[in-house]
Amino acid sequence: MDLRKERTKKNIINAFIELRSRKPLERITVKELSEKALINKATFYSHYLDIYDLSSQLENETIDSIIMNVSNFDNMIEDPKQTTQELVGAFLSQMQLISILFSDSRSSVLSSCLEKRFKETIYEKHPEYRTLEMDVKLTMVIQGSYYAFAQNYKNTDVAELARIIGESNERMLKS
Secondary structure (H helix, E strand, O other): OOHHHHHHHHHHHHHHHHHHOOOOHHHOOHHHHHHHHOOOHHHHHHHOOOHHHHHHHHHHHHHHHHHHOOOOHHHHOOOHHHHHHHHHHHHHHHHHHHHHHOOHHHOOHHHHHHHHHHHHHHHHHOHHHOOHHHHHHHHHHHHHHHHHHHHHOOOOOHHHHHHHHHHHHHHHHHO
């Protein structure tokens, strides 16, 4: 990609994140975003289908970044404490962007996508875990870990929070 296109795309993303930090996704218009990014609407549409496409791409990049910071998703069942530690670190590294992109109507997207990706990875490597019981446990562990972290990380020692979540995950998965 040439430098002009890269710079334009970066301007679009920065303008979107700034707007998104102040208002719900549904209230952002291409016109408003284009003005903020100092581009015309046609330039925006040469990069994205619409505002939702842009948002979705940024959400997926954020999820990919979180996933890349967890070395072995499939290790969640054997070593939930270690996997939880890595997951908490991944959440922390992306928390500012998470709080912007996954707010309002998009609040459940992150945990649902993470759950889907975790399960796909685990079941691919360990098909023997594909049972209703394990599926329910993994849903509770993944969704619960994210929501417990998101609700508490600002007001507590993050290492202690990660320990508590990890131990809870271990009890859930080992029972």
